Amino acid sequence: MKGSDISAFAAAARVSSPAAIDHVAPDSLKGIPRRQTNPARWNGKGWNEFVTALRARNIEVCENRQTCGFYSSDSGGLAYGMPHGITLAGSAAQISAILKQAQLHRVPVTVKGGGLTTEGESVAFGGLLLDMRGMSRVISVDAQNMTVRAEAGVYWHTLAEVLRRDGLDYLSAPLNLTSSLGGTLAVGGIDINSPRLGCSADQAVSLQVVTPTGEIKECSETLNADLFERVLLGYGQFGVITEATMRVRKFTPVTMHYFYYGSLREAMEDLQMLVREDAADYCGILTIMDKAVNLLVAFDSDGRERAFFAGWRKRLRGHGELGFGLRMAWHYALRPWRVGEALYLLGRKQELEPAFNPAHFMEDGRIIDRAVVFGNQVWKFWGGRKMVIPDLATSADKFVEAIERGNAVCKKYFPRYTLYCVGIKLSGRRERYEMSCVPPDAAGFAYGCEFEPILGDTVYSREYLQAFKNEIYEIGVEMKTSYYRFGGMMKGYIRRAFGDELVEKHLAMKRLADPAMILNPDVIF
Amino acid sequence: MTETTAELLNSRIRSGYEHCTGCGVCMLTCPVWNQTRDIMLTVCGRARVLQNGGAPEDMRQSLAACVLCGACGSVCPAGVDTVALTTELRMSLADGTGRPEAQNRIQGKTPPVTTAQKLFFPGSAMRRDENIFRSAARLLEQDGYILFDDTEISAIAADMEAGVRPDQDRLTRFISSMRGVKHIIAADGFLHRHLRQWLPGARVAGLGETLLARPEVKKAIKSTDLYIIEPRGYHADHSRLVNLYDRMRLETGCRLNTSLQRAAIPTGAAGMRNRGPGRVDPAEQARWILHHRRPERVVVEDIDDMQVFKNIPGTEVIHIAQLVS
Numbered sequence: 001m002k003g004s005d006i007s008a009f010a011a012a013a014r015v016s017s018p019a020a021i022d023h024v025a026p027d028s029l030k031g032i033p034r035r036q037t038n039p040a041r042w043n044g045k046g047w048n049e050f051v052t053a054l055r056a057r058n059i060e061v062c063e064n065r066q067t068c069g070f071y072s073s074d075s076g077g078l079a080y081g082m083p084h085g086i087t088l089a090g091s092a093a094q095i096s097a098i099l100k101q102a103q104l105h106r107v108p109v110t111v112k113g114g115g116l117t118t119e120g121e122s123v124a125f126g127g128l129l130l131d132m133r134g135m136s137r138v139i140s141v142d143a144q145n146m147t148v149r150a151e152a153g154v155y156w157h158t159l160a161e162v163l164r165r166d167g168l169d170y171l172s173a174p175l176n177l178t179s180s181l182g183g184t185l186a187v188g189g190i191d192i193n194s195p196r197l198g199c200s201a202d203q204a205v206s207l208q209v210v211t212p213t214g215e216i217k218e219c220s221e222t223l224n225a226d227l228f229e230r231v232l233l234g235y236g237q238f239g240v241i242t243e244a245t246m247r248v249r250k251f252t253p254v255t256m257h258y259f260y261y262g263s264l265r266e267a268m269e270d271l272q273m274l275v276r277e278d279a280a281d282y283c284g285i286l287t288i289m290d291k292a293v294n295l296l297v298a299f300d301s302d303g304r305e306r307a308f309f310a311g312w313r314k315r316l317r318g319h320g321e322l323g324f325g326l327r328m329a330w331h332y333a334l335r336p337w338r339v340g341e342a343l344y345l346l347g348r349k350q351e352l353e354p355a356f357n358p359a360h361f362m363e364d365g366r367i368i369d370r371a372v373v374f375g376n377q378v379w380k381f382w383g384g385r386k387m388v389i390p391d392l393a394t395s396a397d398k399f400v401e402a403i404e405r406g407n408a409v410c411k412k413y414f415p416r417y418t419l420y421c422v423g424i425k426l427s428g429r430r431e432r433y434e435m436s437c438v439p440p441d442a443a444g445f446a447y448g449c450e451f452e453p454i455l456g457d458t459v460y461s462r463e464y465l466q467a468f469k470n471e472i473y474e475i476g477v478e479m480k481t482s483y484y485r486f487g488g489m490m491k492g493y494i495r496r497a498f499g500d501e502l503v504e505k506h507l508a509m510k511r512l513a514d515p516a517m518i519l520n521p522d523v524i525f
Numbered sequence: 526m527t528e529t530t531a532e533l534l535n536s537r538i539r540s541g542y543e544h545c546t547g548c549g550v551c552m553l554t555c556p557v558w559n560q561t562r563d564i565m566l567t568v569c570g571r572a573r574v575l576q577n578g579g580a581p582e583d584m585r586q587s588l589a590a591c592v593l594c595g596a597c598g599s600v601c602p603a604g605v606d607t608v609a610l611t612t613e614l615r616m617s618l619a620d621g622t623g624r625p626e627a628q629n630r631i632q633g634k635t636p637p638v639t640t641a642q643k644l645f646f647p648g649s650a651m652r653r654d655e656n657i658f659r660s661a662a663r664l665l666e667q668d669g670y671i672l673f674d675d676t677e678i679s680a681i682a683a684d685m686e687a688g689v690r691p692d693q694d695r696l697t698r699f700i701s702s703m704r705g706v707k708h709i710i711a712a713d714g715f716l717h718r719h720l721r722q723w724l725p726g727a728r729v730a731g732l733g734e735t736l737l738a739r740p741e742v743k744k745a746i747k748s749t750d751l752y753i754i755e756p757r758g759y760h761a762d763h764s765r766l767v768n769l770y771d772r773m774r775l776e777t778g779c780r781l782n783t784s785l786q787r788a789a790i791p792t793g794a795a796g797m798r799n800r801g802p803g804r805v806d807p808a809e810q811a812r813w814i815l816h817h818r819r820p821e822r823v824v825v826e827d828i829d830d831m832q833v834f835k836n837i838p839g840t841e842v843i844h845i846a847q848l849v850s
Contacts, residue, residue: 066574066579067565070574072577075546075547075548115547134562153562155549157786158553160785165818178550360771372786376786377602379602380602383602385544385545387546
């Protein structure tokens with residue numbers, strides 16, 4: 001760029017900037033009122049005094065407009081809000097000082113990890129945004145007791161990278177590797193091995209937490225157990241997780257198998273059978289179309305794989321690739337007017353197959369670092385600047401009906417979409433499960449399904465996308481299920497799905513723990 | 526960003542920054558992120574600043590921090606050309622503010638028109654180490670490569686890396702002089718992407734890759750070695766080289782400086798050659814590469830990495846060109 005160009009560019013950039021920052025306005029959804037349980041908003045009062053108090057304690061608050069702008073949305077790209085300032089987390093003591101001052105000056109503090117929320121849960125509509133990624137060290141690996149202690153802002157990928165040097169791996173984590181440890185523990189954390197190992201939150205041994213009033217506490221099932229149960233799956237309402245001790249396991253490459261179904265219902269029933277009977281180390285459903293459903297089954301060991309093929313394979317109604325290919329060829333030969341659909345299927349297969357089996361991640365027919373491969377490809381094929389992924393979390397009994405209803409909604413709104421379904425092993429009846437993504441009527445296992453339209457280059461209005469999400473969430477209200485995306489823009493559904501009594505009970509606990517209601521105010525309450 | 530602003534910037538930066546989704550996968554491989562945990566200093570931060578209507582001035586610190594290792598680009602799911610983005614932004618910044626960091630560049634000799642088809646560009650760093658330089662040149666001579674006086678193109682590359690837009694006449698003279706060249710081995714990985722762009726008819730390869738093709742070199746690599754891939758050239762041709770190095774790892778049993786993403790973990794030392802110390806401490810990067818690894822020997826491709834590893838006590842370091850000499 002020549003000197004004159006850059007001056008013109010800078011001038012244009014200045015002209016294009018709005019005169020004043022409005023911290024909440026861009027999030028308004030015309031025609032679709034947000035169903036707020038607590039519509040009152042903080043109006044900026046006390047911010048200057050709060051920042052002065054923090055700076056007096058050597059806590060840096062960045063109010064630079066470009067930096068604040070960077071944090072104005074989350075992965076969903078539909079909720080927008082401008083924080084007044086950003087602080088990079090440095091230590092539990094620093095966060096304690098921030099929260100004490102926030103209580104005093106009644107300034108909201110929104111905590112962000114990887115920012116992979118899609119309903120604006122990690123967006124600050126004004127106030128301070130605390131970026132936990134400043135605290136992302138792996139503190140220690142205890143190979144004898146098979147645990148790791150890490151700061152909560154660490155990415156799962158970074159954790160995996162460190163553990164690998166000792167031949168270890170985490171148990172289960174979201175397929176998205178830029179999720180943070182603390183953020184995941186606060187919402188659950190589902191992987192394709194969750195049918196065996198449960199959600200990430202259930203793998204926490206102990207936590208260091210800064211309470212909303214600024215106390216630094218260690219908690220576990222035996223120490224400050226109430227706090228432990230409140231903070232896990234607590235959606236950031238009852239404290240900031242600053243460190244966690246997690247269970248780990250030996251690293252193993254994985255053998256993958258794919259079975260193809262022409263019926264979504266059959267695939268879901270078979271998935272439930274595999275989950276119930278502990279037939280595989282990993283399993284999940286990924287649809288290309290509802291006539292082309294992929295059931296993924298994978299194993300850590302040869303023994304488990306052999307047992308599956310000896311006992312369960314013949315009970316699956318899915319086909320191998322060749323068998324399914326022949327069936328589809330016959331199907332479309334009889335319906336030549338659907339050639340477009342057939343070509344889409346073929347194209348998708350040709351894109352996805354090599355991407356999910358790259359040679360440099362394979363060894364002796366096994367995939368090494370499957371989470372890296374899957375995590376990257378999920379972004380490549382399903383990622384975008386707008387991510388619309390409403391979901392439903394159900395008990396075993398409601399799973400098939402809820403997903404079929406959700407599938408019908410997808411079909412109504414979008415020509416192409418993907419469903420991603422997994423089972424989640426529950427670890428008994430835990431307090432942490434109450435008013436969370438774990439459905440109240442689930443016992444033994446819960447099931448989750450994400451409904452993800454493939455937006456491609458088509459431009460959809462925010463209203464259209466929100467209307468789609470609302471329709472999926474309404475299924476949850478009608479069927480009394482739960483949601484994995486829990487809060488933010490869809491928090492109104494929580495009260496409707498769970499009822500006033502339960503929400504009021506948790507609101508009372510929140511008021512007790514957080515008198516000024518400053519911690520993550522836009523998530524649940 | 527207004528349409529005019531976007532057009533203006535897009536005409537210069539054809540990197541696809543507008544496709545950045547903010548997924549953060551790039552940060553998993555970024556040495557600046559690894560050491561600072563400040564997202565605004567990463568390419569993800571820079572792309573988002575541009576998307577939000579920011580200008581190069583708004584990312585001065587961020588641009589200075591980057592070591593241009595290119596690891597981010599090799600893993601970006603949106604296909605953003607991150608090295609092009611950062612290089613162009615640096616040059617935009619220098620153009621607009623009076624060429625800050627990168628004045629007083631040495632002008633090399635204008636190259637005569639070469640009739641050779643296979644050339645070896647040793648680069649400025651390698652030329653400073655007589656022994657390694659001679660060993661590499663000798664090995665490559667056996668494959669028909671002619672040692673080339675690349676001071677001029679090295680100077681242009683150094684300028685570009687530091688944020689100075691290359692003089693078009695100077696560049697044109699260099700390109701014209703290379704018309705008949707079919708194969709180039711360049712030790713400086715930063716040059717690879719540019720040489721491929723300027724000389725589309727020539728096959729450009731790295732020194733490590735070329736020497737590894739010699740059976741006696743590959744045989745000299747032991748299973749107890751830690752092999753340090755030169756990251757800039759590797760990431761500039763990642764989809765091809767990732768498989769090549771993976772095969773080498775399986776054949777020799779050695780370990781590589783690759784991350785779980787199969788990007789090469791850089792020391793960042795090469796990025797400092799033309800810009801001085803920045804936000805990445807090469808010693809800290811080297812310690813991370815060696816974390817929980819006890820190699821008997823570290824084999825490096827990049828001469829800049831030699832000193833970094835030599836400074837770590839108890840580490841024997843050897844350049845790949847010395848393996849069979």
